[in-house]
Amino acid sequence: MTTELKEWxxxxxxxxxxxxxxxxxxxxxxxxxxxxxxxxxxxVYTRRQEGxxxxxxPSAAITxxxxxxxxxxxxxxxxxxxxxxxxYEIPDExxxx
Amino acid sequence: xxxxxxxxxxLADNALVLGQRNAEWCGHGPILEEDIxxxxxxLDLIGQARMLYQLVATLxxxxxxxxxxxxxxxxxxxRNYTLLELPHHGPLSGYAHSSLDYGTTIVRNFLxxxxxxxxxxxxxxxxxxxxxxxxxxxxxxxxxHLRHSRDWLVRLGDGTDESHVRVQASLDHLMPYTQxxxxxxxxxxxxxxxxxxxxxxxLKADWDAIVDAALxxxxxxxxxxxxxxxxGKNGVHSEHLGFLLAEMQSLARAHPNGVW
Amino acid sequence: MxxxxxxxxxxxxxxxxxxxxxKEDPALQAAFDTRIDADGRIEPQDxxxxxxxxxxxxxxxxxxxxxxxxxxxxxxWISRAPSLKRKAILIAKVQDEGGHGxxxxxxxxxxxxxxxxxxxxxxxxxxxxxxxxxxxxxTWADVGVIGWLVDGAxxxxxxxxxxxxxxxxxxxxxxVCKEESFHQRQGYxxxxxMMTGTAEQKAMVQDAVNRFWWKCLAMFGPPDADSPNSVQGxxxxxxxISNDDLRQKFVDATVPQAKVLGVTLPDPDLKWNEERQxxxxxxxxxxxxxxxxxxxxxxxxxxxxxxxxxxxxGQWVRDAALAHANKQKARSIKEAA
Numbered sequence: 001m002t003t004e005l006k007e008w009x010x011x012x013x014x015x016x017x018x019x020x021x022x023x024x025x026x027x028x029x030x031x032x033x034x035x036x037x038x039x040x041x042x043x044v045y046t047r048r049q050e051g052x053x054x055x056x057x058p059s060a061a062i063t064x065x066x067x068x069x070x071x072x073x074x075x076x077x078x079x080x081x082x083x084x085x086x087x088y089e090i091p092d093e094x095x096x097x
Numbered sequence: 098x099x100x101x102x103x104x105x106x107x108l109a110d111n112a113l114v115l116g117q118r119n120a121e122w123c124g125h126g127p128i129l130e131e132d133i134x135x136x137x138x139x140l141d142l143i144g145q146a147r148m149l150y151q152l153v154a155t156l157x158x159x160x161x162x163x164x165x166x167x168x169x170x171x172x173x174x175x176r177n178y179t180l181l182e183l184p185h186h187g188p189l190s191g192y193a194h195s196s197l198d199y200g201t202t203i204v205r206n207f208l209x210x211x212x213x214x215x216x217x218x219x220x221x222x223x224x225x226x227x228x229x230x231x232x233x234x235x236x237x238x239x240x241x242h243l244r245h246s247r248d249w250l251v252r253l254g255d256g257t258d259e260s261h262v263r264v265q266a267s268l269d270h271l272m273p274y275t276q277x278x279x280x281x282x283x284x285x286x287x288x289x290x291x292x293x294x295x296x297x298x299x300l301k302a303d304w305d306a307i308v309d310a311a312l313x314x315x316x317x318x319x320x321x322x323x324x325x326x327x328x329g330k331n332g333v334h335s336e337h338l339g340f341l342l343a344e345m346q347s348l349a350r351a352h353p354n355g356v357w
Numbered sequence: 358m359x360x361x362x363x364x365x366x367x368x369x370x371x372x373x374x375x376x377x378x379x380k381e382d383p384a385l386q387a388a389f390d391t392r393i394d395a396d397g398r399i400e401p402q403d404x405x406x407x408x409x410x411x412x413x414x415x416x417x418x419x420x421x422x423x424x425x426x427x428x429x430x431x432x433x434w435i436s437r438a439p440s441l442k443r444k445a446i447l448i449a450k451v452q453d454e455g456g457h458g459x460x461x462x463x464x465x466x467x468x469x470x471x472x473x474x475x476x477x478x479x480x481x482x483x484x485x486x487x488x489x490x491x492x493x494x495x496t497w498a499d500v501g502v503i504g505w506l507v508d509g510a511x512x513x514x515x516x517x518x519x520x521x522x523x524x525x526x527x528x529x530x531x532x533v534c535k536e537e538s539f540h541q542r543q544g545y546x547x548x549x550x551m552m553t554g555t556a557e558q559k560a561m562v563q564d565a566v567n568r569f570w571w572k573c574l575a576m577f578g579p580p581d582a583d584s585p586n587s588v589q590g591x592x593x594x595x596x597x598i599s600n601d602d603l604r605q606k607f608v609d610a611t612v613p614q615a616k617v618l619g620v621t622l623p624d625p626d627l628k629w630n631e632e633r634q635x636x637x638x639x640x641x642x643x644x645x646x647x648x649x650x651x652x653x654x655x656x657x658x659x660x661x662x663x664x665x666x667x668x669x670x671g672q673w674v675r676d677a678a679l680a681h682a683n684k685q686k687a688r689s690i691k692e693a694a
């Protein structure tokens with residue numbers, strides 16, 4: 001156990017705005033532990049009925065992709081236009097497909 | 098009718114006085130997140146007070162309004178528990194001042210919320226259907242207040258050596274005031290007889306269990322209750338309520354014909 | 358929510374801004390400039406010039422400090438609110454300001470500066486915050502006027518910031534602006550009701566308007582001619598509209614509102630200019646503005662000391678929560694072992 005007292009850790013907050021929708025990142029806050037982070041997220045981020053469910057995650061636990069690698073990570077998808085339905089021409093008489 | 102009014106005023110005054118006290122933290126909390134949390138507790142309590150005063154005003158008829166009841170009654174007419182009017186610090190005379198102490202705030206919120214979590218649940222079955230509806234709404238709110246204050250009680254009790262000592266002192270200071278919960282009051286007895294209220298002594302064992310479990314987790318010692326039994330609910334208060342009301346009512350009373 | 362388009366430097370010294378060192382590579386700089394010029398967004402992990410980072414930390418933290426200090430003048434009236442409805446509204450409003458401060462501190466933290474570092478800057482007196490909160494709230498009408506005029510001025514400032522180039526700041530501003538319109542409307546409505554009341558109440562409203570009007574005009578910051586940093590801020594997309602343009606917009610929007618309310622604005626030079634299609638207004642006392650920004654206004658010392666006291670008095674509470682969390686963690690590790 002560390003005896004050094006410092007700033008409370010940072011947490012990332014995800015809120016489900018209504019049943020059936022995904023949790024979306026909405027911001028962050030400081031809390032001593034996960035339970036407290038949940039309670040504080042309720043008080044800070046759902047004052048106007050913004051949510052029906054909350055996830056909290058220590059900010060330090062996030063691994064993010066490197067912006068320098070954006071080219072190799074994401075550009076190769078750009079020319080795969082055949083993945084999109086609009087790539088294909090279908091005669092009008094077929095109707096919606 | 099009058100039994101209902103007296104009892105509803107007791108519930109309303111409890112909510113207003115504690116809401117007023119908790120709002121003193123707005124802008125001064127130990128951390129920003131906690132300012133926001135305590136403001137929510139205050140807003141719930143003031144909301145409860147408003148619903149109850151509105152119900153009283155309807156029963157009384159005439160020119161009674163929620164604001165007349167809140168702003169134009171004097172100390173002796175308030176029916177709140179003495180526990181709820183005390184300042185956020187240890188024992189001091191009425192005109193003495195000290196810094197806000199979070200331990201006092203948390204212990205008080207815990208002791209009161211533990212009671213109200215049980216009482217609102219019971220009152221949700223009151224034969225006064227208006228009160229039952231208010232109780233059902235307030236029950237959800239108080240369950241969160243109990244969770245918030247209980248979690249903090251455990252953190253402070255089982256936190257640092259300093260926080261343990263401080264919160265134990267708050268508990269020693271406030272616990273004797275809870276004797277009033279179980280003491281007889283004519284208004285309560287009349288309301289129980291009419292089926293509006295419930296006899297609090299039927300809830301005492303459950304309250305003790307909630308308190309004891311939390312204190313054990315918080316590594317705190319339950320002080321023996323004893324000595325003077327406060328009588329705020331009968332209109333006999335501490336020196337502190339006069340100051341609280343003087344401040345709260347000053348503007349409304351300076352402009353009795355004002356519209357806000 | 359309040360901001361002052363401050364281009365006001367913080368006092369030197371300390372470590373209020375802890376820049377993450379970035380190599381000033383011409384290629385990276387060029388890519389950054391291209392993105393800014395295309396009105397693109399910068400995200401926390403993207404390369405950014407040190408000066409951009411420093412300016413953002415300063416601007417966002419000043420903005421956050423303004424929210425937190427801004428809780429005090431209005432909080433001053435919570436205990437005395439004249440009706441239970443107004444009490445609840447005011448608590449909710451002051452609470453929102455706390456929330457806005459929190460969103461903004463979080464946005465600034467994505468730039469590599471901790472909230473503790475920013476608070477240290479505030480508490481030491483180095484970091485600035487909006488000048489408006491260094492004036493006292495003397496009557497209940499001040500609460501309404503702060504909502505109407507101060508929040509109104511702040512909204513003018515903040516709506517363009519929803520499109521600012523730094524993603525986390527822009528997103529915080531979107532959230533803030535959504536909540537902010539409640540603030541201005543509740544203030545204006547409270548004043549409207551008071552203006553239907555007694556002669557004393559009407560006088561109270563007019564007096565509050567008289568005391569706050571000029572301070573609100575100054576909130577937009579120094580004239581464009583005296584704001585050399587503004588140009589850089591505009592170039593970086595972290596300032597969208599100039600101080601003078603925002604001020605003019607505010608005056609033009611407010612004059613008709615004052616008329617509906619039935620109050621006068623304390624400026625003999627205030628009149629419609631047909632040629633400009635704007636209201637002309639008189640001279641702002643910039644000496645007073647700078648005195649107040651630099652710590653010598655009527656309430657600077659009280660505001661700052663109150664924040665410092667709350668922080669210091671709360672230390673044992675924060676320590677306890679962290680100590681308890683650490684004990685719990687140690688226990689669960691022990692149990693697992």
